[in-house]
Amino acid sequence: xxxLFLFIGLPYVAIASLVVVSFIRYKxxxxxxxxxxxxxxxxxxxxxxxxxxxxxIILILLGHLLAFGLPGVWSILVSIxxxxxxxxxxxxxxxxxxxxxxxxxLIRRFVDAKLxxxxxxxxxxxxxxxxxQVLTGLAAAIHHRWGAxxxxxxxxxxxxxxxxxxxxxxxVKDMPPFVKLHIASAWVLIMFFPFxxxxxxxxxxxxxxxxxxxxxxxxxxxxxxxxxxxxxFDNEKRLFLKAAFGxxxxxxxxxxxxxxxxxxxxxxxxxxxxxxxHILSQKLQRLKQSADERELExxxxxxxxxxxxxxxxxxxTRGKYFIDxxxxxxxxxxxxxxxPILISAKCTHLGCTVGQELDAQGRILCPCHIxxxxxxxxxxxxxxxxxxxxxxxGWALKDEQGNLLMAQxxxxxxxxxxxxxxxxxxxxxxxxxxx
Amino acid sequence: MDVRAQMSMxxxxxxxxxxxxxxxxxxxxWTDRAGAEYMWWNNVETKPGTGYPALWEDQLNFKxxxxxxxxxxxxxxxxxxSDFLPKMFYNPNQPGxxxxxxxxxxxxxxxxxxxxxxxxxxxxxxxxxxxxxxDIEAGPNWDxxxxxxxxxxxxxxxxxxxxxxxxKMLFSVERISMMYLPRICNHCVNPSCVAACPSGAxxxxxEDGIVLVNQDKCxxxxxxxxxxxxxxxxxxxxxxxxxxxxxxxxxxxTGQAPACFHSCVGRIRYMGVLLYDAQRxxxxxxxxxxxxxxxxxxxxxxxxxPKVVEKALENGISPGxxxxxxxxxxxxxxxxxxxxxxxxxxFRTFPMLYYxxxxxxxxGRSESNIYEHDVDxxxxxxxxxxxxxxxxxxxxxxGNIDPVRDSMKKLLAVRVFQRSLTMGDIEPxxxxxxLRDAGLDESQAREIYxxxxxxxxxxxxxxPPIQREETVEKTTCSPDKCKGNCGLxxxxxxxxxx
Numbered sequence: 001x002x003x004l005f006l007f008i009g010l011p012y013v014a015i016a017s018l019v020v021v022s023f024i025r026y027k028x029x030x031x032x033x034x035x036x037x038x039x040x041x042x043x044x045x046x047x048x049x050x051x052x053x054x055x056x057i058i059l060i061l062l063g064h065l066l067a068f069g070l071p072g073v074w075s076i077l078v079s080i081x082x083x084x085x086x087x088x089x090x091x092x093x094x095x096x097x098x099x100x101x102x103x104x105x106l107i108r109r110f111v112d113a114k115l116x117x118x119x120x121x122x123x124x125x126x127x128x129x130x131x132x133q134v135l136t137g138l139a140a141a142i143h144h145r146w147g148a149x150x151x152x153x154x155x156x157x158x159x160x161x162x163x164x165x166x167x168x169x170x171x172v173k174d175m176p177p178f179v180k181l182h183i184a185s186a187w188v189l190i191m192f193f194p195f196x197x198x199x200x201x202x203x204x205x206x207x208x209x210x211x212x213x214x215x216x217x218x219x220x221x222x223x224x225x226x227x228x229x230x231x232x233f234d235n236e237k238r239l240f241l242k243a244a245f246g247x248x249x250x251x252x253x254x255x256x257x258x259x260x261x262x263x264x265x266x267x268x269x270x271x272x273x274x275x276x277x278h279i280l281s282q283k284l285q286r287l288k289q290s291a292d293e294r295e296l297e298x299x300x301x302x303x304x305x306x307x308x309x310x311x312x313x314x315x316x317t318r319g320k321y322f323i324d325x326x327x328x329x330x331x332x333x334x335x336x337x338x339x340p341i342l343i344s345a346k347c348t349h350l351g352c353t354v355g356q357e358l359d360a361q362g363r364i365l366c367p368c369h370i371x372x373x374x375x376x377x378x379x380x381x382x383x384x385x386x387x388x389x390x391x392x393x394g395w396a397l398k399d400e401q402g403n404l405l406m407a408q409x410x411x412x413x414x415x416x417x418x419x420x421x422x423x424x425x426x427x428x429x430x431x432x433x434x435x
Numbered sequence: 436m437d438v439r440a441q442m443s444m445x446x447x448x449x450x451x452x453x454x455x456x457x458x459x460x461x462x463x464x465w466t467d468r469a470g471a472e473y474m475w476w477n478n479v480e481t482k483p484g485t486g487y488p489a490l491w492e493d494q495l496n497f498k499x500x501x502x503x504x505x506x507x508x509x510x511x512x513x514x515x516x517s518d519f520l521p522k523m524f525y526n527p528n529q530p531g532x533x534x535x536x537x538x539x540x541x542x543x544x545x546x547x548x549x550x551x552x553x554x555x556x557x558x559x560x561x562x563x564x565x566x567x568x569x570d571i572e573a574g575p576n577w578d579x580x581x582x583x584x585x586x587x588x589x590x591x592x593x594x595x596x597x598x599x600x601x602x603k604m605l606f607s608v609e610r611i612s613m614m615y616l617p618r619i620c621n622h623c624v625n626p627s628c629v630a631a632c633p634s635g636a637x638x639x640x641x642e643d644g645i646v647l648v649n650q651d652k653c654x655x656x657x658x659x660x661x662x663x664x665x666x667x668x669x670x671x672x673x674x675x676x677x678x679x680x681x682x683x684x685x686x687x688x689t690g691q692a693p694a695c696f697h698s699c700v701g702r703i704r705y706m707g708v709l710l711y712d713a714q715r716x717x718x719x720x721x722x723x724x725x726x727x728x729x730x731x732x733x734x735x736x737x738x739x740x741p742k743v744v745e746k747a748l749e750n751g752i753s754p755g756x757x758x759x760x761x762x763x764x765x766x767x768x769x770x771x772x773x774x775x776x777x778x779x780x781x782f783r784t785f786p787m788l789y790y791x792x793x794x795x796x797x798x799g800r801s802e803s804n805i806y807e808h809d810v811d812x813x814x815x816x817x818x819x820x821x822x823x824x825x826x827x828x829x830x831x832x833x834g835n836i837d838p839v840r841d842s843m844k845k846l847l848a849v850r851v852f853q854r855s856l857t858m859g860d861i862e863p864x865x866x867x868x869x870l871r872d873a874g875l876d877e878s879q880a881r882e883i884y885x886x887x888x889x890x891x892x893x894x895x896x897x898x899p900p901i902q903r904e905e906t907v908e909k910t911t912c913s914p915d916k917c918k919g920n921c922g923l924x925x926x927x928x929x930x931x932x933x
Contacts, residue, residue: 030651036675037655043531054524113565203654205633209516213630218641
């Protein structure tokens with residue numbers, strides 16, 4: 001049962017402690033993650049202890065690592081008698097180096113008053129465990145010779161079983177007591193490792209050998225400043241490129257037009273008759289159009305009244321466009337009594353032509369910026385962009401013989417009246433007098 | 436051109452009275468705690484003398500700084516990458532407590548608690564390490580004001596080039612003289628401590644060039660202690676970490692001068708920004724020994740040059756810093772007037788603390804009770820000075836006498852100029868000759884006088900705005916709360932292991 005605890009329970013506790021505590025200490029107690037050097041306080045003895053100790057322990061650990069880490073290679077090597085002899089001799093020599101330096105290290109801790117000021121209990125505990133470890137190792141090596149040859153075969157499976165999570169203590173159960181003690185105290189040492197000064201073994205400064213000689217640290221965001229400056233530069237560059245491209249493209253387009261003429265001039269390609277007649281007919285159409293417009297204008301300047309529509313043609317929901325004396329668009333509706341409503345169709349906001357369809361509320365819509373106007377009052381509905389009302393126009397109703405039946409001026413004052421039965425036949429005019 | 440900014444310093448040795456107020460101000464703020472008692476981030480040495488730690492200038496013993504190897508490349512004298520492995524487990528070149536002193540205090544409580552007896556109770560000295568009574572054998576200023584005496588002065592490493600006869604003459608009673616040399620960390624541009632740190636804990640701050648130790652990264656290899664030729668890095672025996680002068684960066688960052696600058700009674704200390712070209716630094720440090728002062732000056736850039744300003748802005752140096760560099764008194768002393776010289780440039784670390792050599796103790800000779808002021812021979816008196824020019828040159832210009840003599844000529848010329856103003860007993864042609872020989876004009880002389888004799892704090896300290904006040908407030912802890920802590924902007928208790 002005790003064996004189970006020493007060789008299965010303890011190893012897992014030790015490994016867990018090594019991994020977890022080392023990590024936590026490295027991460028959160030970085031300040032303490034080193035060995036407290038005492039060379040400053042005591043220099044003479046340390047020279048004889050520190051160097052041999054480290055040399056010896058590194059050699060021994062390397063030997064252990066090779067023997068248990070690469071058992072195949074190792075077994076071939078130790079089958080060479082000379083190699084085995086050298087390894088054993090080196091091992092014993094290293095162990096003796098370690099032993100002597102550990103004793104010196106321990107004694108100087110107790111003898112020097114200044115060292116006691118910086119010695120913690122764990123420092124002494126570590127030295128004692130190490131001493132015990134070296135002693136048991138030495139004893140095992142002397143009592144059970146050629147350990148380099150037999151140990152990997154006998155103990156290797158045990159160590160592998162621990163790491164493969166299939167722990168098997170049977171490999172060590174029948175080992176001699178020195179070997180068992182050596183193994184058990186090794187686990188104790190590993191368990192204590194992360195709590196003590198030994199952590200310095202995990203902070204070997206390998207990066208020192210590859211880094212540049214000087215180290216500069218920027219606290220302010222120098223990279224940020226440079227980044228911003230780069231962005232600004234890039235933006236300026238981009239703007240310039242865009243402008244250059246735009247200018248280039250427009251020059252190219254302009255020159256294309258010029259080039260067209262240019263080439264035609266040199267190629268002497270005259271227009272075909274069909275092309276020429278097409279162009280001429282288009283010109284003629286445009287001239288006719290403007291002649292019509294001029295005629296209309298002339299009419300408006302000369303005549304006292306202009307025919308708009310027959311009263312019967314007017315609708316209550318869909319206005320009829322016509323042009324008033326000022327050449328502005330206007331709309332003609334009929335009201336409930338069958339009398340006409342004439343209203344300017346030039347929006348008071350920005351001058352668009354207002355639509356002709358009347359909606360359910362009796363309003364017409366300017367499509368440009370959504371202004372609704374009531375046709376009865378001419379007022380824009382609240383919230384419309386237009387703020388001024390559309391003006392009404394005056395009108396006159398005449399019969400077919402040209403007799404005036406009824407008239408209304410823009411303010412809504414009426415004169416004359418009309419028989420509703422006659423109304424359908426009467427004609428609607430706008431007149432200079434009523435505008 | 437890679438323009439960098441550096442907080443730089445000038446100490447005007449002519450004005451130093453050796454009062455140690457600076458050392459005490461520093462100690463009270465930063466090193467008044469366990470493990471740091473023996474540290475003097477600021478100390479004042481009497482020269483000629485052995486300094487602190489004793490004989491720190493002797494690099495054959497301490498092996499600090501840079502040397503040129505066979506291919507004329509810069510190489511650490513010790514503790515570089517190839518030297519680190521063999522000395523990993525034991526460093527034979529490291530100074531020990533004996534090179535400094537065992538810190539002590541006095542048993543003051545005994546004065547109150549002693550039982551009634553026949554004798555007066557006394558406060559005996561006790562070690563601050565062990566708590567045991569000790570015999571004091573050395574202290575931080577053990578040779579203070581005693582350096583004229585051969586006991587200490589003779590061992591001054593700067594005398595090694597002097598012949599036996601010269602030494603004998605120097606230490607004859609009539610010629611004995613001394614000067615004070617206040618020292619803090621030089622915050623070098625080419626720091627050997629940073630290059631030697633295996634853990635990468637030491638670094639130079641990019642913004643202001645202050646050299647600092649990251650206490651969390653320091654693993655206590657102590658390579659920096661060996662590598663720093665000025666021995667301005669100290670090993671804290673209690674925390675197992677290295678510590679050094681931090682140029683009071685929490686004060687500098689809030690626009691205040693460092694404690695030693697602020698408290699300086701003689702107003703000898705000047706602080707300001709220098710711009711330098713990091714690209715040319717290494718090449719400049721490879722110059723032959725005699726040319727080091729000149730090559731070091733050549734790396735420092737003119738902050739008034741529009742090209743430099745443009746490159747500086749490109750490098751992220753703020754306009755406030757550039758403006759401060761343009762007004763910097765350090766720029767005037769070091770480059771414009773060429774009066775301030777680096778301490779031991781032959782260590783090739785490019786120190787950014789410059790010294791105006793002292794005139795008074797050197798020239799202070801009187802003949803039949805009259806101070807010598809004959810203008811004709813005025814400059815010959817520099818060479819006849821009590822403290823040989825050779826000594827000052829060994830200290831401040833790697834043995835090259837010329838820069839020291841030029842600087843002292845200017846000091847003397849300003850003195851003559853000022854005498855002509857106040858006493859009117861110097862003929863104009865003589866004054867003109869003196870100024871011409873010293874390489875000054877009247878306006879420069881007036882300005883040097885103003886900045887040397889009458890500067891207020893706003894003239895001495897041109898401290899630029901810093902952009903990280905918030906960070907400072909986050910990382911530092913007010914000194915009255917965190918007195919026992921490791922005092923380096925770390926508000927954690929310096930505890931080790933379990």
